[in-house]
Amino acid sequence: MNGNTVINRPFPFSARQFYDDVVEGLSAPLKRLSSKYFYDARGDEIFRQIMQAPEYYLFRCEREILERQRAAITEVLFSDTAATDLVELGAGDGTKTFFLLEHLVYRKYAVVYRPIDISQHILHTLTANMQDRLPELRMDAVHAEYFDGLETVMLRPSQRVVVLFLGANIGNMAKEDAEAFCRHLRASLRPGDKVLIGFDLVKHPRIIQRAYDDRAGLTAAFNINLLHRINTELGADFNTDLFEHYCTYVPETGQCVSYLVSLEAHQVNFPDRTVQFDRDELIHMEISQKYRESEITDMASKTGFLPLRSFYDERRWFVDVVWEAV
Numbered sequence: 001m002n003g004n005t006v007i008n009r010p011f012p013f014s015a016r017q018f019y020d021d022v023v024e025g026l027s028a029p030l031k032r033l034s035s036k037y038f039y040d041a042r043g044d045e046i047f048r049q050i051m052q053a054p055e056y057y058l059f060r061c062e063r064e065i066l067e068r069q070r071a072a073i074t075e076v077l078f079s080d081t082a083a084t085d086l087v088e089l090g091a092g093d094g095t096k097t098f099f100l101l102e103h104l105v106y107r108k109y110a111v112v113y114r115p116i117d118i119s120q121h122i123l124h125t126l127t128a129n130m131q132d133r134l135p136e137l138r139m140d141a142v143h144a145e146y147f148d149g150l151e152t153v154m155l156r157p158s159q160r161v162v163v164l165f166l167g168a169n170i171g172n173m174a175k176e177d178a179e180a181f182c183r184h185l186r187a188s189l190r191p192g193d194k195v196l197i198g199f200d201l202v203k204h205p206r207i208i209q210r211a212y213d214d215r216a217g218l219t220a221a222f223n224i225n226l227l228h229r230i231n232t233e234l235g236a237d238f239n240t241d242l243f244e245h246y247c248t249y250v251p252e253t254g255q256c257v258s259y260l261v262s263l264e265a266h267q268v269n270f271p272d273r274t275v276q277f278d279r280d281e282l283i284h285m286e287i288s289q290k291y292r293e294s295e296i297t298d299m300a301s302k303t304g305f306l307p308l309r310s311f312y313d314e315r316r317w318f319v320d321v322v323w324e325a326v
């Protein structure tokens with residue numbers, strides 16, 4: 001495989017699966033949609049704008065960590081310059097990862113960067129960016145869901161594997177799902193492989209709540225965009241004016257939850273069915289779980305990892321942890 005090519009794998013999910021998931025979610029007593037479907041080309045673009053929003057501190061915190069502490073992070077992740085597959089799950093546009101990659105290229109580490117993402121569009125953006133800014137980087141992008149992609153990499157790994165899971169993507173799972181995810185991740189790796197995972201930490205509730213309810217309405221547009229996507233790709237007729245974004249943060253659970261609220265009783269038609277909405281009925285869209293440091297350490301030990309080191313931003317709002325598979 002040449003460097004800097006997007007592997008044209010079949011779509012990571014079929015239109016049929018998208019349809020089945022949407023119908024199942026909208027048939028549940030509390031209607032829900034899976035946040036993994038947020039990322040079509042428009043969703044990718046809105047998310048890139050969210051990362052620049054003044055309220056969305058997560059991006060700036062993690063960028064600070066990766067930019068300022070990349071030498072120390074590299075030392076823990078790569079104890080020598082042996083050949084390594086550097087896999088990134090849900091890589092997005094790689095803006096923050098760039099700092100780490102630049103350091104690795106500059107120091108001549110023998111890495112092949114293998115970003116995995118469900119959005120083919122963002123993989124093209126990422127590949128073009130890296131080609132432009134880091135032409136020496138060896139890179140093979142994989143268009144797939146997290147573990148399908150990791151499986152293809154693990155079929156023929158180089159000497160060592162390092163996995164990045166940044167941006168608090170892990171926060172989009174409930175705690176028990178995040179634990180199952182880490183167990184699965186551990187089972188996919190060999191002892192000695194390492195992971196770098198970004199967790200958003202608990203902090204003043206208002207700071208968290210505002211990050212998911214920005215004044216420019218970007219998060220609202222991001223959520224509403226999934227309804228547009230369902231209309232375009234699945235032939236539904238959502239009237240997006242009849243839905244409003246609402247999000248709430250519960251400090252006791254550390255969960256920020258986003259909903260769309262139906263503003264009036266109405267129905268939405270799909271080619272083979274109709275979905276009824278009451279006034280004020282909710283669609284559960286996404287959770288963003290915040291963590292205490294002790295919960296992160298517990299998660300490592302419960303799932304077969306040894307915590308090696310934690311890297312914080314100056315305000316200690318966010319942490320990137322390095323764990324080793326044991």
Ligand SMILES: C[S@@+](CC[C@H](N)C(=O)[O-])C[C@H]1O[C@@H](n2cnc3c(N)ncnc32)[C@H](O)[C@@H]1O
Nearest residue numbers: 036039090091092117118119144145146166167
């Ligand atoms: C919130 S963005 C974060 C991107 C990047 N990690 C960062 O920190 O900037 C989440 C990314 O994960 C991808 N993603 C979400 N669910 C996925 C899944 N199940 N499998 C693969 N990629 C997924 C999305 O397409 C999107 O690019």
